[in-house]
Amino acid sequence: MLDTAPAVRKPPGRRTSGRVRLRRRPRLGPYLLIAPTVAVIAVLMFWPMIQIGIMSFQKVGNRQLRGEPAEQVGTGNFEKILNDPFFWQTLKHTVLFAAVAVTLTLVIGTLVGLLLNKLGKRMSAFVAGGVMIAWATPPVTAAIIFSWLFGSTGGLVNWTLDLLPDALVGGGWSDHNWFATPLSTYTVLTVCVVWQACPFIAVSVLAGLKSVPGELYEAARVDGSGAWRTFWSITYPMLKPIFLVLVVMSIIWDFKVFTQLFIMSGMANRDAFNLSLYAYSEAFGSLNPKLGMGSAIALVLTVILLVVTALYVRVMVRQGETK
Numbered sequence: 001m002l003d004t005a006p007a008v009r010k011p012p013g014r015r016t017s018g019r020v021r022l023r024r025r026p027r028l029g030p031y032l033l034i035a036p037t038v039a040v041i042a043v044l045m046f047w048p049m050i051q052i053g054i055m056s057f058q059k060v061g062n063r064q065l066r067g068e069p070a071e072q073v074g075t076g077n078f079e080k081i082l083n084d085p086f087f088w089q090t091l092k093h094t095v096l097f098a099a100v101a102v103t104l105t106l107v108i109g110t111l112v113g114l115l116l117n118k119l120g121k122r123m124s125a126f127v128a129g130g131v132m133i134a135w136a137t138p139p140v141t142a143a144i145i146f147s148w149l150f151g152s153t154g155g156l157v158n159w160t161l162d163l164l165p166d167a168l169v170g171g172g173w174s175d176h177n178w179f180a181t182p183l184s185t186y187t188v189l190t191v192c193v194v195w196q197a198c199p200f201i202a203v204s205v206l207a208g209l210k211s212v213p214g215e216l217y218e219a220a221r222v223d224g225s226g227a228w229r230t231f232w233s234i235t236y237p238m239l240k241p242i243f244l245v246l247v248v249m250s251i252i253w254d255f256k257v258f259t260q261l262f263i264m265s266g267m268a269n270r271d272a273f274n275l276s277l278y279a280y281s282e283a284f285g286s287l288n289p290k291l292g293m294g295s296a297i298a299l300v301l302t303v304i305l306l307v308v309t310a311l312y313v314r315v316m317v318r319q320g321e322t323k
Helices: 012-024 029-055 076-082 085-118 121-136 139-149 156-163 182-209 214-222 227-255 259-265 275-284 291-322
Strands: none
Touching: 029 291, 076 291, 085 121, 085 182, 085 227, 085 275, 121 182, 139 156, 139 182, 139 259, 182 227, 182 259, 214 227, 227 291, 259 275, 275 291
16 A cells, blocks of 8 residues: 655744745855955055055155155144145135036036937937037046137137227237136136036936926926926926936036146146145145145045035935935
């Protein structure tokens, strides 16, 4: 006869514990995939930042570059720069320039993005690709172009203004030096930076507009809403996370502008320095370099940008909690 005895079943607790152990087993695959990227970032970014932090509390000059041990000065470098009126002047230049540049970049870039959204699909892609050329232009190239456009000898802007009636623009534009005063220098710098940054803002806004349901705009048109009311009632609330990201990125970019100002103004006009150029001039701008002072200034700039980023993250977290 066949054995009809019931099969012995394992206690359910064992299977459950096995499943729990299976679920808790760490997955190393994702960590191994991102490990090379993390290693590269650590070497190229975190290690220099650590070195800057160390040197900001030291006196590092020619002797230290020749191998002598660095002299520990504690917070002496920070006390010097915070008590230096020139530091506050460069900080004012940096903040004012960033405020104007970020505002103009966001306004003009948003308007261009709205215009691109009104175009057809092919024309929008064609125009967007064209304006992205400005954003893809290296800062060195853009600075050289604008230095030539606003040059005192042979500059296209001076030549054009000189052709206009003196009653309209005044005279003496043929040899006008746009980089003689801080105001005119930062005017040219603002035009250059905004010209380069607007395409990125425009394309980002355009991408966000593609995700907004068209029914919302149709309902607004039925209700008789104008363009201004439609933007603040529909477009801005829907694209608010994108605008927050763009604001923070623009602030970071404009706070640390260096290449364009260095090429346009150089090291001669100290009255037009910003924090980045001030840090460079202290660290490398003379035969007696002060790497400790330059590192301290760079660290202050980094802390300011970290505070801005932290505020952005806090706003994003609060928005996520409200949703």
